[in-house]
Amino acid sequence: MVSAELAPLAKTGGLADAVAGLSAALAAKDHDVRVLIPDYTAPPSGRPGAAAIEGGASVSPAESTPVPVYLIASPAIGSGGAIYLGDERDAARFWAFSRAAVAAAAALGLTPDIVHCHDWHAALVPALAASRPPLASAGTVLTLHNIGFQGAFPRSVLPDDAAAFLASLDDEATGSRDWVNFLETGIRRASAVTTVSPTYAREIATPELGMGLDAVLRARGDDFVGILNGVDYRLWSPESDPFITPRFRRGDADGKRRVKRAVMTELGLADDAPLIGAVSRLFEQKGLDLLVDALPTLLERTRARFAVLGSGNPDLEAALSRAAKTWPERIAFRRGYDEGLAHRIIAGSDFLVVPSRYEPCGLTQLYALRYGTVPIVRKTGGLADTVTHYDPASGRGTGCVFEHADVTGLIWGVTTALEWYESPADWERLCRNAEGLDFSWQRQCEPYEALYRRVIERRRHRSPSA
């Protein structure tokens, strides 16, 4: 696995959880999995005991991780802890990481059957590996966790060696004359390409949601597939969650109520009303601006309280802070990144709202389900694949699914869900349905195993002498 993020060592979002969960599940099935990630905190002189690789880079094993992890340090990646700088400097940083990761794999004597690369940060690895024995004989898989992040840069910002390498690839694969696109290069070069839900796979193969890469994806035909992310239930279930007190058994409404009370006290809210949580990066994609705009109506029409944790867009952060100041008894907003509070909000809330404009898979709704926290989600991508709209007549369904990414759609979703809350029989049924689902990585890693096998078989077929 080659990734910019890996929970818990380096995490900003779902990528970190997905790579960690998939790796651990594969390892538990006796696959020999190694994960290579950048060393964002290495001192400029390198870590003591690190093995030098070319270009001033070095590699050192991380300590006490469930799956072996190699930290790739390089002066070009920089240190200080930032995972992304969010500007053109990231081109040189992740180029350096990808190059060093390939060199490190060779130096470590790794001879994988499959090199599985994640997102644009590692998307040049298939091309780099192709010219680098012993990696050259490995199949490559590229997983797109979010096609909104492509690593598209003007050629002029690339270091010379990166510019030369990309120019040496066939011209189609290297973007336009003036621009390069790391993700596009990977999509063209990997043996197979995946994304993190079947619906998102269909969506990004269209011009509406493909963000310019739909044609390249369609050209991959059957070699582009959607495989749903899984959940590591050791971290995300009421029985074993390391961040909640008390832990409780699935279906134990009293236990859940105690966690709800605790988190509401922590946030300064009274616990005599339904609680709607949101844990999210605060960017346009996630649609939390819709929640801000819907709040006046929702506060007037319902008795719900809101607990929001997130950071991102400063305007959105400010709007949420203002809302919390205006209605302190109804809304709590915590700005920042807080793993523990994320668990407590997801575990303790009655609902979790995920109003995304697009959503490759979405993990928080999967986590919520396990705690009997009913997801209110927009019908898009992985949200549409993992939550089914509750139907009081049949008693089937696991959450509330609204169609339109606008304020009206969200208000409809929240008020509909709250009606179920007020009907004890429906509520009981809905919570049990939600808790009963199984999105464990043990299951969700099987389609990856099948894909790996297909890629390996095909390569054997093509080069019978290898």
Ligand code: ADP
């Ligand atoms: P994305 O990867 O697009 O951010 P996902 O739903 O796939 O969205 O994954 C989000 C992950 O990041 C979840 O594990 C969620 O709990 C976590 N997360 C998001 N925002 C925060 C935050 N402010 N504090 C702690 N965890 C957060």
